[in-house]
Amino acid sequence: MTVRRFGVLAATGTGAVDGVPAARRARSIGGPVRDLRGRGPHGPQWLGFAEGDIVVVSGLPGGGKSTLIKRAAQDGGIDSQDVRERWERRMPRALPYAVYRPLVRCAHYWGLWRTLRSGASAVVHDCGTQSWVRSLLATAARRRGRGLHLLLLDTTPEEALSGQAARGRGVSAYAFARHRGAVARLLREAESGRLPAGCTSAVLLDRGAAACVTRIAFRQDPS
Template identity: 65%
Template sequence: MNRTTALATGSALAAGPALGLPAQPQVPGREASGAAPAPVVRDLRDRAGHSPHGLLFGPRDLVVVTGLPGSGKSTLMKRAVTGTRIDSQDTRDRWDARVPRALPYALYRPLVRLAHYTGLRRALRSGEGVVVHDCGTQAWVRAWLAREARRRGGTLHMVLLDVTVDTALEGQRERGRGVSRYAFRRHRRAASHLLRAAEKGRLPKGCGSTVLLDRAAADTLRRIGFTG
């Protein structure tokens, strides 16, 4: 795949018609004509930090940030997202603060997940742009977000963090919380599949664009937001 070398004239990368990234609004009759825009991949890796400082999307778009556990998704979202962000880690932290420390997470994990998806559904109903933490293994979540984006006249976009396994494991150690070997293998397979497909220009169904980030590009980002 040919990597894009010039994405913006300033410090921000706009994900929308201005720079050729498809907004893909829900247009009557589009299904009949088969005129859906082709997905777009923007590769910001291997730039030694000389990459855009911002990612801007349409006002009704949805964005999923995905990558290995420990790759820096939550850190990036906390630092850069200027609008509504829905991060399952935030939900878990709130529950961890409530329940007794002796109670294993596995026992209240279903309640955390229920609270997370309830919060996500509420955010989607607002009609505004939302950035969502995506673990990569839940394809049904991306399908749900793609349907919601189409319904509101926007587009689903994916921001994919590409870091090494060692970097991800170190990230887990730094935050003092990891996943089991079995779960990590599942995440690794899912992330590898998404990355290989994106590098070949194949994106998840309903996804209009993907931005590929390595650690340097992610550290350079200061804003993930929405126009309008």
């Protein structure tokens, strides 16, 4: 197994040089933006970052963000979906989620803030529509001399809607449209070689590439 640097990001896989056959290596869109889409089973098995860095996972609802975080993040990551599920187990079944949604969000952001204050590495779920969240993460990373890295899941609306149906929970048409707009803007930036504000690297993943990633790790020396 070999390791290849993506700026401060390292990725490992199987196969030939740099972990994959030369014909299937990730192409650089520009600088620290890397495109791993279209690699299928030849994608990297783990992504490595410097200790203390922050990784934000963004994409459409139902696109596989929570699945990737739960499978690959060493400590399960920071996912608002986990907080929602904990509150749902405590609440009466007949009580609509909208009633206590503000409390769930407060609990989620409080947990996120505590992690950021501690200086620990973190993998964070990002819905994509709240740009202030990435600004907060970028500020926290910058103040401690660390990086903020974006993992952007590029899935089709059909794939995302299928994912929502599979988990038995969807979002409104209005909310889904907002998510599509936010993710489309992030993709346009990345595909033009520009990093989203505050990010030090970005990686584009489709469903096939994301399915290959079994570990997101933080090391003192990711090289």
